[in-house]
Amino acid sequence: MALTPARTMPGVLELLPLDQIAFQRMLDVIRRNYERFGFLPIETPVIEYSDVLLTKTGGETERQVYFVQSTGALEKQHELVSEPKEGWVTTQYVPELALRFDLTVPLARYVAEHERDLSFPFRRYQMQKVYRGERAQRGRFREFYQCDIDVIGKDALSVRYDAEIPAVIYSVFRELNIGAFTIQLNNRKLMRGYFESLGIVDGEQQMLVLREVDKLDKRGADYVRDTLTGATFGLSAEVAQKILAFVQVRSTSLQDAYDKLDALGAGPEAMEQGRNELKEVLGLIHAFGVPETHYVLNLSIARGLDYYTGTVYETTLNDHPQIGSICSGGRYENLASQYTKSQLPGVGISIGLTRLYWQLRDAGLISTATSTVDVLVTQMDAAQLPAYLALASELRGAGIATEVVLEGGKLGKQFKYADRAGIRFVIVLGEDEIAKGVVTVKDLRREDQFEVARSELIKTLRVELEQAAAMG
Amino acid sequence: MALTPARTMPGVLELLPLDQIAFQRMLDVIRRNYERFGFLPIETPVIEYSDVLLTKTGGETERQVYFVQSTGALEKQHELVSEPKEGWVTTQYVPELALRFDLTVPLARYVAEHERDLSFPFRRYQMQKVYRGERAQRGRFREFYQCDIDVIGKDALSVRYDAEIPAVIYSVFRELNIGAFTIQLNNRKLMRGYFESLGIVDGEQQMLVLREVDKLDKRGADYVRDTLTGATFGLSAEVAQKILAFVQVRSTSLQDAYDKLDALGAGPEAMEQGRNELKEVLGLIHAFGVPETHYVLNLSIARGLDYYTGTVYETTLNDHPQIGSICSGGRYENLASQYTKSQLPGVGISIGLTRLYWQLRDAGLISTATSTVDVLVTQMDAAQLPAYLALASELRGAGIATEVVLEGGKLGKQFKYADRAGIRFVIVLGEDEIAKGVVTVKDLRREDQFEVARSELIKTLRVELEQAAAMG
Incomplete structure (x- = not known):
C-alpha cells in the first residue's frame, strides 16, 4: 500500500x-x-447553524468562514447543483452548518x-x-x-x-x-x-x-x-x-x-x-x-x-x-x-x-518547559519490578507524577530518555538500596544525586518539586 | 430586523x-x-486533510464524516460541479478537509x-x-x-x-x-x-x-x-x-x-x-x-x-x-x-x-455542582465598595475564588442570586462590621451564619472550603 x-x-x-x-x-x-x-x-459546540452564525457579521468575516457538511448533506447538495430547480443559483448555496x-x-x-x-x-x-x-x-x-x-x-x-x-x-x-x-x-x-x-x-x-x-x-x-x-x-x-x-x-x-x-x-x-x-x-x-x-x-x-x-x-x-x-x-x-x-x-x-x-x-520569551512528569523510576533489575511499581504507586498517591520504565535496558539509556523528555528527577533502586532501605535520586537539572531514606522520599521530593516550581 | x-x-x-x-x-x-x-x-487540529483521515477506515466511518470547506473552496467546487471537466463525476467529489x-x-x-x-x-x-x-x-x-x-x-x-x-x-x-x-x-x-x-x-x-x-x-x-x-x-x-x-x-x-x-x-x-x-x-x-x-x-x-x-x-x-x-x-x-x-x-x-x-x-449519579465561585462579597453599602474590593482582592490572593456584587440592590436579592448560582459562602460587611473589624459569613448550604475576625477570615474560609470539598 x-x-x-x-x-x-x-x-x-x-x-x-x-x-x-x-x-x-x-x-x-x-x-x-x-x-x-x-x-x-x-463551552459551546464548534459547529453552529450557518444562519445563526452569519446574522450579524459583514462580508469580511463571512469570506473566512469554514462550512461543514456531512457526507449525506454533500450528496444532497450535489444533486441540487447537478439538477438545479427553478430559480436555483449554484453560487447562492450556503451549507446549513459552519464552524464558529x-x-x-x-x-x-x-x-x-x-x-x-x-x-x-x-x-x-x-x-x-x-x-x-x-x-x-x-x-x-x-x-x-x-x-x-x-x-x-x-x-x-x-x-x-x-x-x-x-x-x-x-x-x-x-x-x-x-x-x-x-x-x-x-x-x-x-x-x-x-x-x-x-x-x-x-x-x-x-x-x-x-x-x-x-x-x-x-x-x-x-x-x-x-x-x-x-x-x-x-x-x-x-x-x-x-x-x-x-x-x-x-x-x-x-x-x-x-x-x-x-x-x-x-x-x-x-x-x-x-x-x-x-x-x-x-x-x-x-x-x-x-x-x-x-x-x-x-x-x-x-x-x-x-x-x-x-x-x-x-x-x-x-x-x-x-x-x-x-x-x-x-x-x-x-x-x-x-x-x-x-x-x-x-x-x-x-x-x-x-x-x-x-x-x-x-521572541524567546517562553522558556523550555519541564515535563508534567515529576519522576522517572528506572529499572535497574527486572526482578525488582514489583518494588518499582509499589514505589511509583506510593509517589502517585502523594500527587507526584511518576513514570516507571517497564522495558529495562541500560541505565544510561534510561537517564538519556528522562533528560530528553524533560523529566528532572530520576530514581535508582537496586538490590543494595532496597536492602539498606534507601533510594538514590538523580537531579538531572543540577547534575547531582543524593541518597534518601525510603521513608523520607516523598517529603524530600515534595520540597524539591516545590523549589523547582518556584524557580520557574 | x-x-x-x-x-x-x-x-x-x-x-x-x-x-x-x-x-x-x-x-x-x-x-x-x-x-x-x-x-x-x-492536541491535534480538529480539521485534517481528508486523505489523511480516510486512508484506513471503511465505509461505515466514512459515511459519518463531516467535511469542511472555506467559502473559497465552496465556490471552486460549485464551478467544478456546474461545468464539469471530462471524466468528472459529481458524486466523486470529496472536499480537501474534514473533521476528525x-x-x-x-x-x-x-x-x-x-x-x-x-x-x-x-x-x-x-x-x-x-x-x-x-x-x-x-x-x-x-x-x-x-x-x-x-x-x-x-x-x-x-x-x-x-x-x-x-x-x-x-x-x-x-x-x-x-x-x-x-x-x-x-x-x-x-x-x-x-x-x-x-x-x-x-x-x-x-x-x-x-x-x-x-x-x-x-x-x-x-x-x-x-x-x-x-x-x-x-x-x-x-x-x-x-x-x-x-x-x-x-x-x-x-x-x-x-x-x-x-x-x-x-x-x-x-x-x-x-x-x-x-x-x-x-x-x-x-x-x-x-x-x-x-x-x-x-x-x-x-x-x-x-x-x-x-x-x-x-x-x-x-x-x-x-x-x-x-x-x-x-x-x-x-x-x-x-x-x-x-x-x-x-x-x-x-x-x-x-x-x-x-x-x-x-441515571441520577451526578450530584448538583457547587459553583467554582467560593465566595460572594455582597454590597450592603455602595460607599463601602473600596472596602469590598480590597477584601475580595485579599481573598483572591489566597486562592479563594471571589465574586463581588458591583451593582447593589437589596441584600435578600443578592443572597438569592448566590443561592441560585450555587455559591455557598456569602460575606456581609456593613459599617458595624468594619468598625468592629469583623465580617459576617453566611453559609447558604447549612443555612447558618457566623461572625469572624477579619484577620481570621482567610484561615476560616479555607477550612470551610476544604471540608466542603471533602464532603463532595
Missing part, C-alpha cells in the same frame, strides 16, 4: 509534548485567574437561548478554539484558542464592571510572567463626543473617523492627517490637528489621567458621559488593586469592531510593542439583538492565546 | 454553567490521573509526522472533541469528548504496558467516584488460538466469528448459536457450544483467573501466547496496586475494532450494567502503517466523556 504523507494543513499550531505543556500551563493560569474573579465556564469564527457570536446565541436559566449579571469565561479560513501566511492561524470573559447584564450593567475587567487582565498577565505590561483604556463615547464638539455630528461620519484613527499605529500620523483632510472627509487642517492631538493623549499616573481628561475642556453630552465613565473606571481600577504603573489612558485606542460603545481596552507588553495588543475588548450596548428582544449590555475581553504563545516563543 | 431563533443542532451537549462545572471537574480528574501516570499532553472522528487516526498521523522528535515509548494523553455526522437520535452525539491515553513503542513494546493501563483506569474511576466498577480483560490471541483449536483456522473466518461473539451482550446466546451453526458459518453444534462456553468464562479472583485459563487445556501457539500474555498482565495489574475486586477475566470481550491484536479492555459500572462499557481499548500491532514504514505497536484506552456524563446524569 502506498503511504499517505502525514501532514496538517497550514495555519494550525501543532506542538510537541514539552511545548504543549508550556501552552497548557498558560491556559491553566488564565483559567485559574478567570475563576478566581468569579467567572463561570461554558469567534466566541462572541456563540455567547450571544447561548445567552439568548438559555436566558431563562441564567442568573444576571452573567459572568462567563470560555476558552475554546475558533476557525477562520485565512490565507496561509506566517502568523495567521486558521485554528486558534480564544480565552474570553464577559459580564452580561439584563437591561442594564453598571460601569463598575468595566473597572473589574482590567483587574482580571492584571491578575492574568502578572501570573503569566511574560514581562512588564500596560493596560490601555479609552472610551468611545468620549471620542465620539469630542468629534461632535469639532463639528463631526453625524454618527456614520464619526464611525468613519474612528476607523481612520484606529490606523494611527500602523500607518502613522501623516497618513491619517492626509486622509482626514482629503476629499472623503474634507476636514479642515485645524480639526484634523485637534483630532491627532486628542488621540496622542497618554497618562503617566491616575492623577495625570484625571488632569488630561479635564484639560480636554467642556463638550457635548456624549463627551461628558464618556469622560465621567472613564474617570469612574480609572479610579475603581485602582480600588481593585491594580497598580498605577500598569494602566494608562490612551485616547488613540478605538478598536476596530463597531459594536463597542463605551470603555475599550488594549494591553501591550512594554518591552515588545511589535507584538501589538495581547488582550483587547470593551463595552457593548446589546449582545444578542439578532436573537432576542431582551436588552443585554455587556463588557468583555479576549486573549488570542495561540497567536500570543507563538509570538512569545518567537 | 426579524429575529433568528437561537438554537444548536441536535446531537451536541451544551451545558448550563453549573453542569459545565461538574463536567469540567470530571475532565480535571481524568487529566490529573493521566498526568500522574506520566502521560504527556498533545476519533483521536486515534490523528495520533497515528502525529506520531508518523513527528517521529524523529518524540521519545519512545511515547506516552500521550489527549482530551479533545471529535465529530461524527450521526443521525439525530437520543444518546447519539455528533460532537463529543474523547479522553485517550496510548503508549506507543518503536519496533516493540513490552506486554507490561498492557498491565499499566488498568492501573490508570482504576485510578481515574476511583477518583471520579461514580460507584463500583470492574475492569474486564481478554486477549485476542487467546480467542483466535482457541478458535483455531476448534478447527477455525482461517484468519478471516476467525475475525467473523469474533464479530458474532461480540454481539453476545446485545443479542443473547441463542442468536449467536443460531448464527454460528447457520449457513454462513456452518459450525457444528458442538463447536458452537464450545465457543459459547469459552466466551462465558469470568474470573472471581486472580487465582481463579489463572485456574480458568489453565482449564482451557493446551492449544496451538497463538492460544499459548495469548494465555501467557494474559497471565503476565493479570499478575502485574495486581503489582500495580489494583485490588482483585476491580478486575476480572472476561473471555467474551472482543472489541469491535479489527485492529486490536492482543489484550483488550472494557470497564463497566457494577450497579449500572445498562450503561455498557465506560472505558475501552486494547493492544494493537501497528499504529500508523498508512503513514510510515516504522513499526509502531501500542496499547491504549478511550473514555467517551460526553456520553458517559450524559448517561450518569440520566
Whole structure:
C-alpha cells in the first residue's frame, strides 16, 4: 500500500509534548485567574447553524468562514447543483452548518437561548478554539484558542464592571510572567463626543473617523492627517490637528489621567458621559488593586469592531510593542439583538492565546518547559519490578507524577530518555538500596544525586518539586 | 430586523454553567490521573486533510464524516460541479478537509509526522472533541469528548504496558467516584488460538466469528448459536457450544483467573501466547496496586475494532450494567502503517466523556455542582465598595475564588442570586462590621451564619472550603 504523507494543513499550531505543556500551563493560569474573579465556564459546540452564525457579521468575516457538511448533506447538495430547480443559483448555496469564527457570536446565541436559566449579571469565561479560513501566511492561524470573559447584564450593567475587567487582565498577565505590561483604556463615547464638539455630528461620519484613527499605529500620523483632510472627509487642517492631538493623549499616573481628561475642556453630552465613565473606571481600577504603573489612558485606542460603545481596552507588553495588543475588548450596548428582544449590555475581553504563545516563543520569551512528569523510576533489575511499581504507586498517591520504565535496558539509556523528555528527577533502586532501605535520586537539572531514606522520599521530593516550581 | 431563533443542532451537549462545572471537574480528574501516570499532553487540529483521515477506515466511518470547506473552496467546487471537466463525476467529489472522528487516526498521523522528535515509548494523553455526522437520535452525539491515553513503542513494546493501563483506569474511576466498577480483560490471541483449536483456522473466518461473539451482550446466546451453526458459518453444534462456553468464562479472583485459563487445556501457539500474555498482565495489574475486586477475566470481550491484536479492555459500572462499557481499548500491532514504514505497536484506552456524563446524569449519579465561585462579597453599602474590593482582592490572593456584587440592590436579592448560582459562602460587611473589624459569613448550604475576625477570615474560609470539598 502506498503511504499517505502525514501532514496538517497550514495555519494550525501543532506542538510537541514539552511545548504543549508550556501552552497548557498558560491556559491553566488564565483559567485559574478567570475563576478566581468569579467567572463561570461554558463551552459551546464548534459547529453552529450557518444562519445563526452569519446574522450579524459583514462580508469580511463571512469570506473566512469554514462550512461543514456531512457526507449525506454533500450528496444532497450535489444533486441540487447537478439538477438545479427553478430559480436555483449554484453560487447562492450556503451549507446549513459552519464552524464558529469567534466566541462572541456563540455567547450571544447561548445567552439568548438559555436566558431563562441564567442568573444576571452573567459572568462567563470560555476558552475554546475558533476557525477562520485565512490565507496561509506566517502568523495567521486558521485554528486558534480564544480565552474570553464577559459580564452580561439584563437591561442594564453598571460601569463598575468595566473597572473589574482590567483587574482580571492584571491578575492574568502578572501570573503569566511574560514581562512588564500596560493596560490601555479609552472610551468611545468620549471620542465620539469630542468629534461632535469639532463639528463631526453625524454618527456614520464619526464611525468613519474612528476607523481612520484606529490606523494611527500602523500607518502613522501623516497618513491619517492626509486622509482626514482629503476629499472623503474634507476636514479642515485645524480639526484634523485637534483630532491627532486628542488621540496622542497618554497618562503617566491616575492623577495625570484625571488632569488630561479635564484639560480636554467642556463638550457635548456624549463627551461628558464618556469622560465621567472613564474617570469612574480609572479610579475603581485602582480600588481593585491594580497598580498605577500598569494602566494608562490612551485616547488613540478605538478598536476596530463597531459594536463597542463605551470603555475599550488594549494591553501591550512594554518591552515588545511589535507584538501589538495581547488582550483587547470593551463595552457593548446589546449582545444578542439578532436573537432576542431582551436588552443585554455587556463588557468583555479576549486573549488570542495561540497567536500570543507563538509570538512569545518567537521572541524567546517562553522558556523550555519541564515535563508534567515529576519522576522517572528506572529499572535497574527486572526482578525488582514489583518494588518499582509499589514505589511509583506510593509517589502517585502523594500527587507526584511518576513514570516507571517497564522495558529495562541500560541505565544510561534510561537517564538519556528522562533528560530528553524533560523529566528532572530520576530514581535508582537496586538490590543494595532496597536492602539498606534507601533510594538514590538523580537531579538531572543540577547534575547531582543524593541518597534518601525510603521513608523520607516523598517529603524530600515534595520540597524539591516545590523549589523547582518556584524557580520557574 | 426579524429575529433568528437561537438554537444548536441536535446531537451536541451544551451545558448550563453549573453542569459545565461538574463536567469540567470530571475532565480535571481524568487529566490529573493521566498526568500522574506520566502521560504527556498533545492536541491535534480538529480539521485534517481528508486523505489523511480516510486512508484506513471503511465505509461505515466514512459515511459519518463531516467535511469542511472555506467559502473559497465552496465556490471552486460549485464551478467544478456546474461545468464539469471530462471524466468528472459529481458524486466523486470529496472536499480537501474534514473533521476528525476519533483521536486515534490523528495520533497515528502525529506520531508518523513527528517521529524523529518524540521519545519512545511515547506516552500521550489527549482530551479533545471529535465529530461524527450521526443521525439525530437520543444518546447519539455528533460532537463529543474523547479522553485517550496510548503508549506507543518503536519496533516493540513490552506486554507490561498492557498491565499499566488498568492501573490508570482504576485510578481515574476511583477518583471520579461514580460507584463500583470492574475492569474486564481478554486477549485476542487467546480467542483466535482457541478458535483455531476448534478447527477455525482461517484468519478471516476467525475475525467473523469474533464479530458474532461480540454481539453476545446485545443479542443473547441463542442468536449467536443460531448464527454460528447457520449457513454462513456452518459450525457444528458442538463447536458452537464450545465457543459459547469459552466466551462465558469470568474470573472471581486472580487465582481463579489463572485456574480458568489453565482449564482451557493446551492449544496451538497463538492460544499459548495469548494465555501467557494474559497471565503476565493479570499478575502485574495486581503489582500495580489494583485490588482483585476491580478486575476480572472476561473471555467474551472482543472489541469491535479489527485492529486490536492482543489484550483488550472494557470497564463497566457494577450497579449500572445498562450503561455498557465506560472505558475501552486494547493492544494493537501497528499504529500508523498508512503513514510510515516504522513499526509502531501500542496499547491504549478511550473514555467517551460526553456520553458517559450524559448517561450518569440520566441515571441520577451526578450530584448538583457547587459553583467554582467560593465566595460572594455582597454590597450592603455602595460607599463601602473600596472596602469590598480590597477584601475580595485579599481573598483572591489566597486562592479563594471571589465574586463581588458591583451593582447593589437589596441584600435578600443578592443572597438569592448566590443561592441560585450555587455559591455557598456569602460575606456581609456593613459599617458595624468594619468598625468592629469583623465580617459576617453566611453559609447558604447549612443555612447558618457566623461572625469572624477579619484577620481570621482567610484561615476560616479555607477550612470551610476544604471540608466542603471533602464532603463532595
